[in-house]
Amino acid sequence: MRAWDVAGDGEQRPLVPRSRSSPRLKPSVSRIAQTMTVIAFATYEDSGGFTSDDHQLVLALRERGVAVEPVVWDDPHIDWRRFPLVVIRSVWDYHLKANRFREWVSTFLEHPGQLWNPPAAVLGNMNKGYLLDLAAAGHSVVPTTYVVAGSGLQLKEIMESHGWTQAVIKPAVSAGALGAWKCSLAEADADQRRFAQSGWDCDLLVQEYLEEILHGEWSFVFLAGAFSHAVLKESPDGDFRIQNVTAKITAMDPSEHMVNAAKQMLTGTQGPLLYARVDAVERDGRLVLMELEINEPYLFLSYSTEAPVRFAEKILAMVERTG
Numbered sequence: 001m002r003a004w005d006v007a008g009d010g011e012q013r014p015l016v017p018r019s020r021s022s023p024r025l026k027p028s029v030s031r032i033a034q035t036m037t038v039i040a041f042a043t044y045e046d047s048g049g050f051t052s053d054d055h056q057l058v059l060a061l062r063e064r065g066v067a068v069e070p071v072v073w074d075d076p077h078i079d080w081r082r083f084p085l086v087v088i089r090s091v092w093d094y095h096l097k098a099n100r101f102r103e104w105v106s107t108f109l110e111h112p113g114q115l116w117n118p119p120a121a122v123l124g125n126m127n128k129g130y131l132l133d134l135a136a137a138g139h140s141v142v143p144t145t146y147v148v149a150g151s152g153l154q155l156k157e158i159m160e161s162h163g164w165t166q167a168v169i170k171p172a173v174s175a176g177a178l179g180a181w182k183c184s185l186a187e188a189d190a191d192q193r194r195f196a197q198s199g200w201d202c203d204l205l206v207q208e209y210l211e212e213i214l215h216g217e218w219s220f221v222f223l224a225g226a227f228s229h230a231v232l233k234e235s236p237d238g239d240f241r242i243q244n245v246t247a248k249i250t251a252m253d254p255s256e257h258m259v260n261a262a263k264q265m266l267t268g269t270q271g272p273l274l275y276a277r278v279d280a281v282e283r284d285g286r287l288v289l290m291e292l293e294i295n296e297p298y299l300f301l302s303y304s305t306e307a308p309v310r311f312a313e314k315i316l317a318m319v320e321r322t323g
Contacts, residue, residue, distance in 0.1 A: 039086070040085070042086055056302065088295065144205050172202065228311070231303050
């Protein structure tokens with residue numbers, strides 16, 4: 001999840017959280033020795049190159065003979081065939097160009113092993129309706145109702161049917177809490193017009209508001225299926241939208257039980273994953289999944305001294321597999 005700001009031109013820009021590592025590493029592909037393998041980190045137009053989350057990772061890859069080029073995912077002039085590996089890292093405007101992003105990801109379907117995470121997994125993760133599939137498979141997921149665009153459903157009726165006193169409404173395809181808002185049952189009638197307008201041309205999720213979010217949201221990071229590290233994100237002002245850029249973030253040492261519970265939530269994804277972030281809250285002694293981030297998550301690499309090297313080794317193994 002990321003916070004979004006509105007620039008002077010009216011465009012929404014994601015606010016990139018500053019890590020505890022050094023400032024951004026500027027790309028220097030032109031100086032890379034020709035003997036090095038060059039891979040791509042897919043990013044977005046306003047990223048300015050590598051994000052703070054990538055700094056130590058890029059250095060670790062260089063030490064292993066792999067150079068990284070930051071490449072804007074929707075740049076029409078890029079020949080992606082020249083990269084043996086393309087890792088999605090910060091395509092943080094994809095939800096604003098959802099159809100174009102689907103088309104771009106789909107171009108890799110005929111080239112298995114080039115795009116990571118795998119195209120099928122990324123495509124399946126774009127719409128947050130995947131939460132209902134995970135719930136149907138028996139996973140503990142924040143209670144969710146999926147509302148198809150233009151369906152005319154009444155917000156109050158949805159909340160009453162589930163016994164919810166508060167709910168969160170958000171677009172099914174979104175990032176950074178963009179378009180998310182909270183409603184109480186007492187205000188549902190008054191908020192019906194806003195609800196109808198929100199869902200006029202896009203599908204929505206209506207989710208039970210979990211008060212446990214006030215105690216923080218866990219993020220468990222997995223690399224190539226193995227647990228790497230975890231952080232706890234706490235909102236300084238009690239906002240239900242916990243944003244990396246404003247939240248208090250603390251490196252954590254979760255119990256084996258919690259790690260196993262988080263890992264179990266990955267079993268419903270399509271194919272092996274290079275990276276994944278499981279966002280969850282604790283409720284009655286168990287983890288409740290809020291989101292499963294396998295598209296373009298911020299991975300909090302600077303909150304673990306081993307994580308950048310660990311991630312570099314996983315990427316290197318995949319580069320070697322490509323020959």
